Amino acid sequence: xxxxxxxxxHEVTEMxxxxxxxxxxxxxxxxxxxxxxxxxxxLELLIYFxxxxxxxxxxxxxxxFSAKMPNxxxxxxxxxxxxxxxxxxxxxxxxxxxxxxxxxYFGPGTRxxxx
Amino acid sequence: xAKTTQPPSxxxxxxxxxxxxxxxxxxxxxxxxxxxxxxxxxxxxxxxxGLKNNETNEMASLIITEDRKSSTLILPHATxxxxxxxxxxxxxxxxxxxxxxxxxxxxx
Numbered sequence: 657x658x659x660x661x662x663x664x665x666h667e668v669t670e671m672x673x674x675x676x677x678x679x680x681x682x683x684x685x686x687x688x689x690x691x692x693x694x695x696x697x698x699l700e701l702l703i704y705f706x707x708x709x710x711x712x713x714x715x716x717x718x719x720x721f722s723a724k725m726p727n728x729x730x731x732x733x734x735x736x737x738x739x740x741x742x743x744x745x746x747x748x749x750x751x752x753x754x755x756x757x758x759x760x761y762f763g764p765g766t767r768x769x770x771x
Numbered sequence: 772x773a774k775t776t777q778p779p780s781x782x783x784x785x786x787x788x789x790x791x792x793x794x795x796x797x798x799x800x801x802x803x804x805x806x807x808x809x810x811x812x813x814x815x816x817x818x819x820x821g822l823k824n825n826e827t828n829e830m831a832s833l834i835i836t837e838d839r840k841s842s843t844l845i846l847p848h849a850t851x852x853x854x855x856x857x858x859x860x861x862x863x864x865x866x867x868x869x870x871x872x873x874x875x876x877x878x879x
Contacts, residue, residue: 660814687865699815699858699869706865747814753865758803760867762814 658682660763662748668769674736677766680729681750689749689760690723690733699747705731706753738770775859780874783853789846791873793859796840803862804835806844808855809872815858818844849877 661680669675681688689704703713705725713723720739725731735742745767749760776794783789795804805820819826819833821842826833832845846853858872 689867691869698871699809701866701868704865711865745812749814751865758862758865758867759805759817759820761817764814765812767812 660748660750660761662746662763662766664766665764666767666769668771669738670771671739672737673770674734675738675742675768675770677733677735677746677748677768679731679733679748679763681731681748682761683729685750685752685761686728687751687753687758687760688725688731689751690731691747691749691762692744693747693765694744702733738768740770743768743770775861775870777857777859777870777873779871780876782876782878783846783849785851785877785879786848789849789853789875789877791844791846791857791859791875792841793843794841795859795861798839798861799863800839801863804833804839804842805860805862805867806831806833807858807860807867807869808853809858810852810855815869818857820862849875851877851879853877 663678687706690702693699702715703723708725723733745765747765749762751760806818807815809815821833835842854877856872856874860867
C-alpha cells in the first residue's frame with residue numbers, strides 16, 4: 657500500500673501568492689479529510705469529503721481557503737492569497753467510512769511557510 | 772462531539788507498561804473511542820479503537836470502563852520509539868476531533 661500521498665512535502669512562498677496542496681487518498685477509500693496543525697491551535701479539521709462531496713467545511717478559516725475533490729483519487733486545498741498566519745503543517749487523511757469504522761490514515765503532511 | 776481530557780505529559784521506563792488514561796464523561800452510546808499517536812512531526816498514526824468492549828491488537832490494548840466514561844490505552848512493553856503524543860478521540864459520524872493529547876516520554 658502506498659498510503660496517503662501528499663505533495664509538495666515542503667512549500668515556501670511569499671505573502672499574497674497562491675498555494676495549492678495536493679492529496680492522493682488510499683485507493684478504495686470513500687472519505688477524505690484536510691487538517692491543519694500549528695503549535696498554538698493543535699490539529700484542526702478543516703474540511704472533509706464523502707464520496708467526493710464536501711460534507712463539512714465548518715473548519716475552513718475563511719474564504720481564502722478552498723478545497724476540491726474532482727474524483728475519488730485526488731483532492732486539492734488552495735489558499736489564495738496566502739498570509740504568514742497560514743504557515744502550518746497541512747495533513748490529508750482518508751478512510752473507508754461506515755458507521756462502525758472510520759479509521760483515518762494520514763499522509764506525511766505538507767509544511768507550508770508563508771513569508 | 773464529546774470532549775476528552777488527558778494528562779498533558781507522562782513518563783515511562785523502557786520495557787515497562789505505559790498506561791495512558793482518558794476521560795470522556797460526555798460520550799454518547801454510539802460514539803467510538805479512538806487512539807492515535809503522533810511521533811515528532813509525522814502524520815498521526817492509528818493505534819486502536821473500541822465502542823464498549825476491551826480491544827487488543829499488535830500495538831496496544833484499550834480498556835473501556837463499563838460506564839464508558841473513561842478509557843486507558845496500554846502499551847505493554849514501551850520502547851524508546853513509543854515516545855510520542857497520544858491522542859484520545861471520541862468519534863461521532865465521520866469526524867475525529869483532536870485534543871491536546873498526552874506527551875509520552877519513554878526513558879532508558
